[in-house]
Amino acid sequence: MHQIxxxxxxxxxxxxxxxxxxxxxxxxxxxxxxxxFCFALDNFGSSMSSWGYLKNLxxxxxxxxxxxxxxxxxxxxx
Numbered sequence: 001m002h003q004i005x006x007x008x009x010x011x012x013x014x015x016x017x018x019x020x021x022x023x024x025x026x027x028x029x030x031x032x033x034x035x036x037f038c039f040a041l042d043n044f045g046s047s048m049s050s051w052g053y054l055k056n057l058x059x060x061x062x063x064x065x066x067x068x069x070x071x072x073x074x075x076x077x078x
Contacts, residue, residue, distance in 0.1 A: 006036030010061065015043045018053050026056050033058055044068070 011032065018025050018041070029039050040061035041053070045068030054062075 007038060010038040010040055012040045012042050012063070015041060015045075015053065015065075018057065022053065022056055026058075030058055 013025065013029070033039060038060040039058070040063055041057065041059045042063045043065050044062050045065040
């Protein structure tokens with residue numbers, strides 16, 4: 001049997017899954033994180049409510065949706 005530490009394992013959850021039931025997902029993420037595992041939120045920025053999820057989830061890594069940053073260098077911000 002391999003002795004892999006929990007902090008070396010990162011579970012990935014998509015933003016689409018989070019939109020189905022934020023409260024239930026958030027509690028499960030916290031329970032699993034208490035065991036030492038990490039979480040990544042994939043496809044961030046694919047919905048208008050993306051920022052709200054960050055407040056309610058204990059996420060270690062954020063994988064940003066490509067459409068959110070596409071042409072970021074060329075775009076002008078006011």
